[in-house]
Amino acid sequence: MDDIFGKIGTTQTLSQKIERKIEEAIRQKKLLSGAKLPSEKELCELFGVSRTALREALRRLNARGLIEIRKGSGMYVSEIKIEDAVKSLNLYYDLSFDSNLISQIIDVRRIFEPEISRLAARNRTDEDLKILQDGIEDLESCDPDNTQKEVDTINRFHMSLAKATGNPIIIISLEPIYSLLPRMRNFIYANVEGEKEFTIDAQKKILKAVEARDEDAAFAETEKLVIRNHEVYDRYLKKVLK
Structure with a gap:
């Protein structure tokens, strides 16, 4: 030594x-x-x-x-674990949370999430499909007055898509970002009529494409969802968080 x-x-x-x-x-x-x-x-x-x-x-x-x-x-x-890296990023994002960070997160989602869905369509397993389907059903049956449960369920769908890629680097990179989405969506669903219904429909289309292993359709449907999220941010969130 x-x-x-x-x-x-x-x-x-x-x-x-x-x-x-x-x-x-x-x-x-x-x-x-x-x-x-x-x-x-x-x-x-x-x-x-x-x-x-x-x-x-x-x-x-x-x-x-x-x-x-x-x-x-x-x-x-020490044994360095994925959870340790995720926790550190979670803390950083929590402490940096403001309108600028939200805008940056939406930009990152627009770049990465369509490709994540494309990769999920390529690599998904039957178990992944079941988890995604269960998530949609949970969202549909969720009490409309329980906004927190709704946003947590939506967040889980996105994390399940990331896990369906089979790529742990994607999970490490995106999980801290997804941990912030409930805070963003809590505001959205309290102010935007029909947003939950739009999200359920979008998730069903994404799942259908992933199930069919249609990578291009999975990409396109996810891109539509993220673009919608960006439009909602421009209309509502910027006004409140500035």
């Missing part, structure tokens, strides 16, 4: 340099997820640094989720 835990010079803050050295080893997979790090004493000797500098570096690595410190057991390289 000499190539990882070699002695460190003094041109920079020692704790920062220790942190970067360990992070680099994790990124380069010289230290794999679940690997146990040497003890504090051993690390101090390997790096040629004081315990104070080492502990500060370990504290920051732990706070960033790169290592896990288990009392009585030692220090381990």
Whole structure:
């Protein structure tokens, strides 16, 4: 492990340099997820640094989720999960939520969602179709006074389409965006007559295309839905959120 835990010079803050050295080893997979790090004493000797500098570096690595410190057991390289990445983006979007972010989200949806439906039509399974159909039926039977349940159900349809692509990168990228849609739709359905009915009809057309593996139709029907969402934003949301 000499190539990882070699002695460190003094041109920079020692704790920062220790942190970067360990992070680099994790990124380069010289230290794999679940690997146990040497003890504090051993690390101090390997790096040629004081315990104070080492502990500060370990504290920051732990706070960033790169290592896990288990009392009585030692220090381990953390397992990086998809859920962790999604949570970080969720927090960022929540803190940045305003009219500008909503406009940007709609632009992103217009670019990506039609292609997502195209890929879902190509890769979907019978189980995916059942989940999508169940989602539409749940929306149709939803109490019209329960706006929150309606928007959550609509959101679930979009997430189910993303999952039907079979591509985990799409899920990572879009799930934080979809988590914001209920906040947007709560306003829309309280102010736009017939929006729920339009959405149900659009979902049925998308599902029909996905079921038939008609990639072009899935793309086109999804594009119509997102364009409608953009029109609603232009007419209503901008006035309220500015």
